[in-house]
Amino acid sequence: MDFDEIKKAVVAFETDKVKKLVREFLDKGIEPKVILEQGLVKGMNEVGRLFAIKEYYVPEVLLASESFYAGFEILTPLIAGVEKSMKGKIVIGVVQGDIHDIGKNIVKVMLQSSGYEIIDLGKDVPDERFIETVIQEQPQVLALSSLMTTTMIHMESIIKILNKRKLRKNIKVIVGGAPITQEYADRIGADGYAEDASGAVKLVERLLEINTQKF
Amino acid sequence: MAQVKSLRLNSRDKVRAVIEHRRKFAIFPIVCADHCAYLLNKNFKDVANDGRKLAEVLEYGYRLYKYDMVLIFSDPYIEAEAMGCELEYSPYPKLISNKGRSLTNAIKIKVLRLNSRDRTKNIIKSAKILTEKLDIPIFVSIKGPFTLACFLYGTEEFLKIVISDEMRARDVIDTATNFQLEYLKKLLMIPVHIFIGDPMASASVISPKTFEKFACEPLQILIKQIKSTGMIAGVHICGDTKPIIKNLDNLNADILSIEDITLKTKTLKMGGVSTLTLLNGDKSKIKKEIESALKEDFLILSTSCDVAVHTPVENIKTMVEIARQYED
Numbered sequence: 001m002d003f004d005e006i007k008k009a010v011v012a013f014e015t016d017k018v019k020k021l022v023r024e025f026l027d028k029g030i031e032p033k034v035i036l037e038q039g040l041v042k043g044m045n046e047v048g049r050l051f052a053i054k055e056y057y058v059p060e061v062l063l064a065s066e067s068f069y070a071g072f073e074i075l076t077p078l079i080a081g082v083e084k085s086m087k088g089k090i091v092i093g094v095v096q097g098d099i100h101d102i103g104k105n106i107v108k109v110m111l112q113s114s115g116y117e118i119i120d121l122g123k124d125v126p127d128e129r130f131i132e133t134v135i136q137e138q139p140q141v142l143a144l145s146s147l148m149t150t151t152m153i154h155m156e157s158i159i160k161i162l163n164k165r166k167l168r169k170n171i172k173v174i175v176g177g178a179p180i181t182q183e184y185a186d187r188i189g190a191d192g193y194a195e196d197a198s199g200a201v202k203l204v205e206r207l208l209e210i211n212t213q214k215f
Numbered sequence: 216m217a218q219v220k221s222l223r224l225n226s227r228d229k230v231r232a233v234i235e236h237r238r239k240f241a242i243f244p245i246v247c248a249d250h251c252a253y254l255l256n257k258n259f260k261d262v263a264n265d266g267r268k269l270a271e272v273l274e275y276g277y278r279l280y281k282y283d284m285v286l287i288f289s290d291p292y293i294e295a296e297a298m299g300c301e302l303e304y305s306p307y308p309k310l311i312s313n314k315g316r317s318l319t320n321a322i323k324i325k326v327l328r329l330n331s332r333d334r335t336k337n338i339i340k341s342a343k344i345l346t347e348k349l350d351i352p353i354f355v356s357i358k359g360p361f362t363l364a365c366f367l368y369g370t371e372e373f374l375k376i377v378i379s380d381e382m383r384a385r386d387v388i389d390t391a392t393n394f395q396l397e398y399l400k401k402l403l404m405i406p407v408h409i410f411i412g413d414p415m416a417s418a419s420v421i422s423p424k425t426f427e428k429f430a431c432e433p434l435q436i437l438i439k440q441i442k443s444t445g446m447i448a449g450v451h452i453c454g455d456t457k458p459i460i461k462n463l464d465n466l467n468a469d470i471l472s473i474e475d476i477t478l479k480t481k482t483l484k485m486g487g488v489s490t491l492t493l494l495n496g497d498k499s500k501i502k503k504e505i506e507s508a509l510k511e512d513f514l515i516l517s518t519s520c521d522v523a524v525h526t527p528v529e530n531i532k533t534m535v536e537i538a539r540q541y542e543d
Contacts, residue, residue, distance in 0.1 A: 057418075059425065060378060060422075097305060102370060102371055105371070149520070150307055150524050179490070179523075181491060183491070
């Protein structure tokens with residue numbers, strides 16, 4: 001089977017074609033997990049590469065993500081225990097007061113397509129909700145996003161609460177967003193900062209010491 | 216274009232002097248209403264919804280820091296709200312609904328009917344008060360049509376249709392541009408200088424090709440209208456501007472406010488001090504950034520974006536005071 005067709009359809013954000021191909025591959029008896037890994041994920045990897053070298057920008061990534069999810073939604077119910085086979089669990093969200101979630105959504109899709117289970121808390125998320133979710137879900141990574149200087153202070157307060165409640169031992173906190181810098185991340189005690197979505201994937205792999213590209 | 220009142224070109228107009236290369240630099244850390252309201256312990260929603268209060272807090276900021284211009288900016292959603300989008304304050308405004316595809320019908324009329332929450336009149340009132348009271352250049356911040364189109368249609372959806380449905384995207388941009396032209400007419404009658412903020416047109420978001428196709432011409436139209444009245448036209452785009460710097464330079468604006476002022480332009484640049492340095496840095500770091508920025512032949516020494524609400528007063532004062540030591 002030529003999985004390259006699915007990959008190319010994701011890269012070209014041909015959502016209908018992605019859905020059609022995924023169904024065709026399933027009809028031919030191909031394992032859903034194989035279609036996901038060899039087709040959709042490779043497509044998003046290529047989108048990530050194009051984004052990193054500035055051939056793709058936010059609009060192109062948003063459209064490709066839409067295509068990826070169209071196929072992903074068909075496949076995931078068919079893949080038993082897909083979460084357990086993933087590389088790790090990540091809780092992601094935009095901090096309180098901030099409704100700018102495009103950057104977060106792009107990071108989310110790139111991490112998801114790289115094999116991580118994602119719990120997306122959305123935008124304008126109160127500090128306490130992040131903490132509650134960390135306690136309940138016990139993720140390996142907490143990813144915080146902020147696009148505004150007025151709201152980025154919540155990153156610091158979330159980290160302080162995690163420290164105070166001694167919840168930092170088994171979790172890495174990463175931060176990102178337009179006003180965030182490595183210097184700021186260091187100052188507030190985050191474990192890492194990434195400038196963009198591709199950087200976020202590399203950062204998580206480095207922090208979790210993951211070398212494989214496979215699910 | 217209607218005749219404007221006589222222009223307030225005076226000896227204290229250091230910004231104009233820098234544009235005309237009669238002076239090396241002017242100083243303006245981008246202090247906006249949120250920071251000033253915070254210092255005065257005023258409810259931001261009250262300030263953002265009352266032209267007189269807005270003028271009061273901005274005047275306070277000017278008298279506290281003594282910079283060389285004032286920018287009337289409360290939040291980015293003035294025009295979007297006037298065109299029917301809804302906001303929520305907590306305490307700063309957030310856009311909670313947009314017009315989305317319903318804009319299609321509105322395009323049939325030249326400009327959307329203003330709704331009851333039209334705060335452009337507050338901005339105009341504030342501009343009138345400040346131009347009467349303060350003997351320095353007064354600028355009003357308006358949104359670039361590309362960014363306004365994002366707010367009106369919903370940012371994520373609009374960014375998708377610039378690729379997938381160019382006709383619709385152009386319709387939304389045209390609506391935004393037409394609205395801004397009408398708004399500008401009123402502002403330029405006061406008269407005030409204009410800063411056009413177009414953050415969503417940054418190369419951190421869209422490609423140079425998309426910028427050229429959708430953001431460039433609307434900006435040029437607005438700049439042409441501003442300059443036809445003799446007022447100053449500034450453009451602010453944050454994030455990465457390197458891939459579009461030639462386009463920006465060719466907009467014919469008087470000032471380009473960008474993060475990386477080492478980029479070569481024929482247009483006067485504005486920037487040089489990081490907002491994070493002002494927020495978290497100390498005197499030596501601020502001084503270092505000022506000295507580096509003043510290597511430019513001419514400059515509006517400024518922050519790369521609006522200063523954060525909780526920026527220490529001492530740091531902003533330090534920026535202005537250190538810079539004054541380098542004045543001619």
